[in-house]
Amino acid sequence: MRIALIGYGKMGKAIEEIAVAKGHEIVLKITSSNTEEFTTEALQKADVAIEFTNPHSAVDNIKKCLDAGIPVACGSTGWLERWEEVIDYNVVKNGCFLFASNFSIGVNLFFELNSYLAGLMAPHTDYEVTTEEIHHTQKKDAPSGTAISLAEQILQQITRKKQWVNHISDNPTELEIISERIDPVPGTHKIKYQSDIDDIEIIHTAHNRKGFAGGAVLAAEFLHGRKGVYNMKQVLGL
Template sequence: MKTAIIGYGKMGREIEKILLERGHQIGLIIDQENASDLDSKHLQGIDVALEFTTPQTAYDNIRRCIDAGVAVVSGTTGWTDRLEELRRYCQEKGGAMFYTSNYCLGVNLMFRLNRQLAAMINRVDGYDVRLEEVHHTQKRDAPSGTAITLAEGILSELACKSGWVNRMAEPGSTFQPAPGDDPSQIVITSIREGMVPGIHTITYESEDDRIELKHTIKNRRTLAQGAVVAAEFLCGKQGVFSMDDLLK
């Protein structure tokens, strides 16, 4: 498989290592200094591009790959208000695209457990729910895409919640409801601390007990490996895919 890496930061470098370990070829690396090289000419012969950049550039990067007839795997978060638009565009062009907010297998298992737990809580009632996500200080978007996916999973099953709101907090702080919090909204607390790859915690609390569902990523390698596996899955296909399709 001949690949392109779009975004050569820490994640891009981890992806590079795993691609080479698995016997794949890297035909193009795009970063800020050569962003203009992301075109049909430079993408010629590329099977799959792996895109991990910024919320400001992801949409255009993915669209350029689709226009060049190159399958693209993206894990950039913070821009998904335009994701449906891009999915439709990909289908219209007969392209191939894979998107998920988190490529860690454990997180994707958590997505499923999260929906199941929310459905059970909906039947018994009496619990309120909140989310907390902790990431490194270089993460530019808040809340994380993973936290948004978790919130959407809860909203799909829990009748008493209709949306979510985000609140930034300092490291080490404990959750305290804010005056005027709308009880129909899930509060997502975002903390930016050190070099934390990612911690997501869902808490259900009643007057008598507390239930926590928590996932901790130990390093970026698990994310990079998931992205490469997604690229292998996508290679040679047409259509729009997610981790649900891969796990099936």
């Protein structure tokens, strides 16, 4: 499979290493220093694109891939206020698009565990739930997309919580997401249920970027030859 990497920072390089080891070919690498090469003609040499850039350029990058008729898997976060715009654009272009706040297989299993645990804890109002995420200092958005996904899952199950906030809160209807930026942490997410009697915690700690990169390549393989909108649950058959 021929892959275009839109974004060639640390994550892009990790994706390249895994993709090449699996026998795929990287036919395009786009960074901020060679945007003139980000053309329809160049994109059409690829079978699929993987987009890892930043919240400000992600939507335009996705659209450019869809314009070229190339399936695109996007791991950039912080742009979801434009979600409907992208989905509508994908329909117009009869394209193929996948977004994941986190491509890691372990994190996606953690999502399933988080949702299940929140459902179990919902009736037990003596427990206060909080969330925490820690990333490296180059992480541009806070809270992380993964932390938002985890929080949204909790809000679906624990209805006494009405919204998440990215600060410490004494409002019982708000779900705290506490964000820290510490080098060289690739990503840690913690969900804590605390009562006067005991605490229950689940934690996912990434040791490196290989989990994210491997999941991104798996998603690209899944998208090849498809149309529509997908997520990692479908990729992993969860």
